[in-house]
Amino acid sequence: MSLMDEVLPHVDVRVVAFCLLKERLHVLVCSASANGYELPGAPVLLNCSLEETAARRLGELTGIRETYLEQLYTYGEPQRANPRLISVAYFALLPANRLSKTPPHPACWFAVDALPALTGDHAEIIAYALRRLRYKLEYSAVGFQLLPERFTLSELQRTYEMILGEKLDKRNFRRRILRAGIIEPTTECRTGEGRPARLYRYRPDAVAEVKARRLFP
Known part of the structure; x- marks a missing residue:
């Protein structure tokens, strides 16, 4: 055949x-x-x-x-x-x-x-x-699929902005994403220009479909 x-x-x-x-x-x-x-x-x-x-x-x-x-x-x-x-x-x-x-x-x-x-x-x-x-x-937390396993809050915000095609308020974004309880800090930091930035990771046990509901805009 x-x-x-x-x-x-x-x-x-x-x-x-x-x-x-x-x-x-x-x-x-x-x-x-x-x-x-x-x-x-x-x-x-x-x-x-x-x-x-x-x-x-x-x-x-x-x-x-x-x-x-x-x-x-x-x-x-x-x-x-x-x-x-x-x-x-x-x-x-x-x-x-x-x-x-x-x-x-x-x-x-x-x-x-x-x-x-x-x-x-x-x-x-x-x-x-x-x-x-x-x-x-x-x-949902689908945006995390585009990120490496560990990321900074700035990288996470930039990911959302690139997908949505619009700027997000930094303070409001961080408050909402941390309140959602779908990410957690690691013990690692990323060094470079300026202060070291804390690295975060997505919590695989987070109920993202519920906790991140209507997180944005």
């Missing part, structure tokens, strides 16, 4: 992978053809689940085999560029410190506010994924 015989016809998986790079929120895309860029994707094989397909493709392009991955939406409208193709979209959150140095061709990172021309409805898929991410940031 050939590989094509094992592929479910007209169904693929697309992944909107977010990462914080160079002080901006980026998304991973692949050069497609003269039509522009497209979201990373793969056909769904009979012996793989949708999530396994998304995770495998993401691992091939980023070197990260396990990360936050959530099903976003199924796109199958007859107005699509290929109306016979059904795409199941996922979004993923990748901490920059776990990335492979350079994604293999044809993948590359673009800031979400400076995207290239995209094929079909892929710009719409990215926009929806960004709205979902911003919404989840208001009531």
Whole structure:
């Protein structure tokens, strides 16, 4: 049996992978053809689940085999560029410190506010994924998925600002995030210019969906 015989016809998986790079929120895309860029994707094989397909493709392009991955939406409208193709979209959150140095061709990172021309409805898929991410940031601790295991409060605030696309009041942010009880201080500090900054970590036992509810704006 050939590989094509094992592929479910007209169904693929697309992944909107977010990462914080160079002080901006980026998304991973692949050069497609003269039509522009497209979201990373793969056909769904009979012996793989949708999530396994998304995770495998993401691992091939980023070197990260396990990360936050959530099903976003199924796109199958007859107005699509290929109306016979059904795409199941996922979004993923990748901490920059776990990335492979350079994604293999044809993948590359673009800031979400400076995207290239995209094929079909892929710009719409990215926009929806960004709205979902911003919404989840208001009531859950999903933003921690983009950070290393230990971080300063300034780094945490900057992460929220890059995702939300707006500045947050420093005093108010710290008061709310500490009151939520979802992070805890470590014994370590980060040194550099100015005073050493205390490093924090996310409390894995924190009930984030409850304690961080409506933390922002």
